[in-house]
Each structure stands twice: as C-alpha cells, then as structure tokens.
Amino acid sequence: MSDSPVLPAEVSQTLRTIVDEAGITQNTGLVERLLATGIGLGTDQAGKLDLKIASAALTEMRAAFALFAPFEQIPKATVFGSARTKPTDAAYQQTKRIAAELAGRGWMVVTGAGPGIMQAAAEGAGPDLSLGVSIRLPFEEKPNSSIANGRNVAMKYFFTRKLMLVKESSGFVYVPGGFGTLDELFELLTLQQTGKSEPTPIILLDEPGGHFWTGLRDFVNDHLLRAGVISPDDFGRVVLTDSVSEAADKITGFWRNYDSLRWVGDRLVLRLHTEPTDAEVEELNQRFGSMLTRGTIHKRGPLRHEVDDGDRLGLPRLVCRFDPFQVGSIYQLIGAINALPSASAIPETPPDAASGDLK
Template sequence: MKDKEKADLIKSLISDVAQGRQAELLEEMVETVLRFGRDGAGIADLKLYSRAVRELRYATSVFSKYHGIRKVAVFGSARTKRESQEYQLAREFARRIVQHGYMIITGGGDGIMGAAQEGAGAEKSFGLNIRLPFEQRANEVIDGDPKLINFRYFFTRKLHFVKETHAFVLFPGGFGTHDEGFEVLTLMQTGKSAIVPIVFVDRPNGHYWETWRRFVSLDLLQQGLISPSDLNLFKITHSIEEAEAEILQFYKNFHSYRWVRQAMVIRIRQRLSDTALDALNRDFASLLVDGTITQGPALPEEAAEVQLADLPRIVLTPTKHDFGGIRALIDAINAAETQE
C-alpha cells in the first residue's frame, strides 16, 4: 500500500469517530505512533508508551463524566492514624468542601487520603491509586468504586492530578506529599499549569508546615533561589475553615483563564466597575509588558468555547516571569468592586 493510500485509510478510520480539529489531532497521534515503528523503537519502550497511553485514555474517560464539576486534591501521609487530629481535620475539610459542590481527589490510599474520602463519601470522590509493592492499597471508601483508577506510572497519575484539579490541599506527609506539593508549585511558578489555590493545612499549634515555611523563606528566598512573589502561590493555615475560605474566595468572581498568543484572557463571572479596573491598572502596572488591563467580551479566538461565551473577560499582556504576581492579580479581581 502506498503512503498516500495509507494516509487516506487513516483519515477514513478517524472520520468515523471524530471531526474537525479533534480529527486532526488524532491523525497526528496515529502518525506519531507509526513513526515509532519506522524509528525502530525497542519492545520495552513500546510497552511503556502503549501502557501509558492506555492509562491516559482510561483516566480521561472516567473524568469526562464529571467535566463541569470543580475538584480538590487532598494529599497527606498514608500512615496517619485514624485517631490523630490530622485525620479528623482532613475528614472534616472534605465533608465541608463537597457541600459547596466540589468533589475530592486523593491518591486512593489510607491515612489522610482515606480520611478525606470518608468525609466526602464515595459518590463525591476519585481515587488515583498507584501500584506499589507496599503501603498503597485502596482505602475502604473508594475500593471498588468506578472512580478508582489504578495507575502503573507516577507520571500518568500526576498528569491527571494536575489536569483535573482546581485546588490542592496538603496535610502533613512524607516524601510523596512533598513531591506533589513542590511539583505543583513548580508547574505554577513556571506557567506550565493553571494557577489554582494551594493550601498547606496543619493541626492547631502544629509546626509541620511552619518548619517547611522557614526552609522556603530562609534557604530559598533569602538566597535568591525564588522570588518574593512566589510566596503568593500558597497559603499555610491551622484552620480548615480558612482552607475552605481560601478556595471559595479564589472562585468568587474568577472563573478560569487561557492564553491567546501573548495575551492572558481571564474569564470572570461579573464585570468589574470602572474604578476597580483603574485600580488594577495602577496596582499591577509592573506586571504588564505591553498595553493596559482591559475588560470586554470573549475574543474571536475563543469562539469554540461556546459554554463560556457569555462570561466577561479581563485581558492583559503580562510578563511570564512572575506567576506569583498573576496570582495576586486574581486575588485582587476577586476582591474588586463589580458593576451593579
């Protein structure tokens, strides 16, 4: 079969399941897979890529049923005992946040993860379990639920934590908890993932995250390894009420954002007053690389996102070296006066 005939066959098969831009992307994916064969990729590599793609497809199919619901990921130690204060706090936090229409995502294990899913209930929970030789078995709340996803690879699991989550809440934990926390902070600091709330929660009078804050402030900030505005990317609290309020306030007026070339387009629920817009231009002038902060309707480039068409937009061209500053801007938008 000639190359053109092969290409036509691929297009014909794809046209049975997709159209438009979706079909174009699927065609690119099929072509990439075929190039692995032309490149002589080894069996071990092909097994890894095949399993990873299967995991990505399955996880995407599970989450797709809940696309319009915001979700909070809860991290913390699998070794936390049921009688501990941290366990009780994680359970109560999850119980409270799902009452606001959120769902909970955890690693699916015991300890803090099990506490959060106990508080949320299986109906409002996802478990992203990782297959390990020890510790990580599914907790009794999520075990057997169709929203429990078992991953072979950490990278496919982490991708879905980041892709599907609208806020991260971290309770005390071990290496895994710090790994998840620092990865999310790194992705936001570098603009590789969307800015969302990150809240570190400790028990009243606890010092776990305060010790971590001292390390960040004294060893990272003071040595110039991070910027002062990077501290805007997270909050440390000893109160689940404050953790809950941090998430709810973040989405008070802010909805989401996207990039249109170099412009950042922030979707909001209510238009800001002219006075509020002037204040944003005054207070965040140093964040801009060109023009001013403006307000208006959806841009032509957003035409495909029909469900968001009616939301007002805040448009600016910010520096891409200060995502902590952008987080401060979002906070200011949420606190700003809106039009009647």
C-alpha cells in the first residue's frame, strides 16, 4: 500500500475542487493528501476505533499547531519532571530558577501543564512566556493555574502530546521525575540517535548537590554502553549539572554559531551564522575527519536542493559526508564549531524557528 491512497480520478478532482473552494492557496498538495488519506481509511473499511484514533489525533495536532503558531519566532525550551514534586522541594525551586533564567534570556518555556515540576516551570517563566500541552487524566484534568488562558492545549493521547512537547522546542531540561520523565528523555535520545530529530541541547538538571541523574549516567555507562547496545557518543550529548546558570548557558550557547542542519543525500550540511576561517576548517578536519565516509569538511554555498526550497540561503555552510552510524557525534562537531575563535565575538543567537523538527 502506498503512502498516499490511489483514488479514482473523479474523486481526486473533487478533492482539488474542495481545496480550491475552501480558499486554500498554500501547500495544496499536502492538504489534498490529508483528505485523500481520510477517504482511504473509509475505502479500507477501517474499524470505528481506528477511525476515532486517527480523527482525534489529527484534531489534537491541529489545535496544538494553532497554539504554537503565534510564537513561531520565539525560541522555546521544554521542561520535564515529576508531577508529584511539592513546592517545598528543592527540585521545585530549582525548576523555577531555570525557567526564570531562560525567560530572562527571551525564551519561552513549554511544559505538560500539570502540577509539580510543570507548575514550577510555569511559575518561573511567568504566564506570558509559558505554553502548556496538558493530558486528560482523572487526577490531572485541568492545566495548572500558572498557564494563562488560551496558552494551553489539552490532549487525549500521550503520543500527540509527546510530539508537541518535542517538535517546537530548541532545548530540553529534565528535572528528576518518574516513568513519564524517563520515557520522554529516552524517546528524545532515540530520535536524535537515529537522526529523526535534529541535535538540540539536553540538560539533566539536579537540585543543588543532588545525585539523581548520576545514577542514570552510571546505569547507561555500566550496562547499556558495556553491553554494546548504544554508541559512546549517544549519551555524551547530555549535560548533567546542578547549576542553573550552566544549564541556561548550555541551551542558549548551543545556538551561538550553529543555526541548523540538513541532509542532502549522503551529505551533511551545517548552516552557521559566521563563516569559519580556512585554518579553523582544517582543525575541524583533523578532529572529525575519521567520522566521514570520504572527502573532507569544506566550505561551500547552498546545495541545489536547498536553493530549490529557499532554505536559509544567506547563511555560510560547512558540508561533509558524515558517517550516519556516528550521528551522535554531530553534537560534538556542533560544539566545536561554536567554540571556534571566529564565533567567540558574536552574541548568542537564539534559533528563529523550532529546531526539534521531526523528519
């Protein structure tokens, strides 16, 4: 079965007419494909439950897209953590501090809109810089009081909620939590490990003097890495700290010179804010040349596919054939690019759009 159902010509024409009469002028092919998929579910004779799941998921995603759309140009960080954390707990106060610090740097904070750490993050950022994606649960029915009216969308399904908590953000902070927090962390690590999500800063923030996350690090090193089921760099992209200032610096500093990346065939394209010198590119080749399948890291203009898409054409680029099996090391390459002397004089440049886009 193809990704897009094959419909009779007259049905396809009717869908095009519907799109046209609705006044839709952008991305019409994708809108027609959505409609065709709905028709395809009907012709497949999908069961009622399957149809309810598909319909509810699409409805929820539409509502979430509408919530985030007005804030597209504002960088966002998602904060995860336990709903059971009390306001008197040190982790709660630490979360308020990191959220306030990020808000002070012009970032919005996204949370699951529930109690505990989610409430703390919303309080720290303030209602004007907080967005919520809540889940309908018997014990968590309404968004917390720190989420302003109209700044929350409620989800029935965890998978749609998880998508929106990741898709729109350019940085992630994990405060000690339970199954849900760990589930979100490992899903994001999996997305980045497999190249389904672009590299972003991931911070495991403990309370001052705490050791919650060191236990997870030890488990990863002593069991997962030793068993050979992950690569050494897969967890190396994660920053463990109990310092709010370090956490905020790692998130905002990640975007100092690095802007975005794109794969064009087997070529990795890194878009930057400042062009490195020839000597700096040579230094990058010396450090990361072993991670290429062939050729070198080199400067060049936009590739043809980027030109066709009008994709950040004014930015300088580094292009290479990076080994896809070492995709975790791209995080280290980005760190090295941000640390180059040519980038040291430029201010931290917040991303101008969501960088966690899923492929």
